[in-house]
Amino acid sequence: MHIRDGILGPEVCLIAGTISLGAITYSLRRLRLDLADRAVPLTGMLAALIFAGQMVNFPLLGLPVSGHLLGGVLAAVMLGPWAGCLAITMVLTVQAVLFSDGGLLSLGANILNMAVIGSWGGYAVYSTVRRWLGNSPAATVSAAVIAAWLSVLAAAAMFCIEFTVSSRSTGIDWRGVLTLMVLYHALIGIGEALITGAIVSYVLVRRADLVPSVNSTGTASRIGGFVASGLVAALAVAAILAPFKSELPDGLDAVSQRLQFDSLEIERPALLLEDYEIPAPAVSWWPGLSVSLAGIVGTLVVFTGSVALAATTRRQLAQVRVTDGSHAGS
């Protein structure tokens, strides 16, 4: 997920860094922080928590690979979008400066993709979904799950834009690479969504007072809602229309031609795709279809996961209330 130095051109890193700097300044201004404020140690602590939480590995089912929490949406859910953005910015900075995890020059791009889009965008989706579903704990968990998945996809899409802008060498067709990128992150996003949902669910059962409620007034949240709805609509359109859009100019003849002549080519992508654990043939001859399939499958998995996690939260809350009469004890 972390962009290394050298992958993006210096000029793109500079532009992304400038945007990120603006976003951080805006977050600071929105928080209107006084140094004596409680938010200062709280944000530092949450950043440390996300950093420590990333040390916990989640084994992938049946594969020798493991993933970990990214935390953009979790930070936004616990602290709101502005402090959440700052917390993730600090996590990324410390990772780059102390652990060489992610580049130094591309730190701005990483902040843009994960802190700004992850926390601001994630919170916009989260607050919108929460307003649709209501303020119950189950709705909160569902909203966090959906927001986490979309935030990872949005970060991957943002990387694709940056990468396409910065690749100076012409004559290379980037569609295959970018398709892989989105597919891979659709999978990562499911993991992130389930982890975030499970953590929020746990906190809601133990200390529901720690999760702030969403305030529904104010222009920021209205704009956020608008942006979030637009993002969801765009993703849905992309998922449904992508195969038609990518193939219409070529027509069906072109497809059959490619199938005939390029059948030898399929083996090579298959080798690569084994590294990515994605069904191979689909990508090699029809990137659009596989992206929309990933979108649809991902949506289904995330939807099922959010319903299941919400149900678990409701059940556990009921149990806790029966056993000790309140849900404040831990």
Next chain:
Amino acid sequence: MPARDAWTESEPRTICDLMPAGLKILLTLTTIVAAGLIPLEHWPAQGLLLAIVFAGLSLAGVTMRYLLRRLGLFLPLLLVFGLSVPAVQSGDAAWSWTISLWLRCTVSFLAGLWLIHVLPFPKLLTALRRWKCPLVLIAMLGFMYRYTFILWEELRRLRNARAARDFGRVPRWRSWTSNAQMIGLLLVRALERAERTHQAMLARGWDGSVRFLDADD
């Protein structure tokens, strides 16, 4: 774990420790920008840059073992990412793109490793302060740095407790839920701890001004 434990030591160990922090950051960023701008046709320049970075690393006293370990974590991912282009597409353009990517990324990574090795975190905070970074951000970074090690310790305790209970044999799905619960518990404890810390700071007369020990550095 951090690259070097003895960060608090006052006397410089190598020649790299004598440089001011800002210069180190600027040097590293310049190297990375240069590596990004050199086209593949000028590969000797890229090689020269690599040699300079290696010289810097050896001046900073980085051991070969440490370097190989870090590269072992870094290179496989880079190889896979670089190979994704020639695998999907044949032709010289794809290969030259891949090779120049490998060179660029390796030089940048090694330059970053040098900076990590010669720039202790407190010095970074000093440099940020001198560059007029908002004090709120510096204070947050300081808090984060302090708390990270505490929370790692706490996480280790939670893991030990869990291992003692489940004898290390957990089904995969169960390990997902228990891992998430562990982070959730850590989150609850961390926020409670932040609350307590803030109260304690106020009780000791914290007025919001951050005082630095190395003010004249």
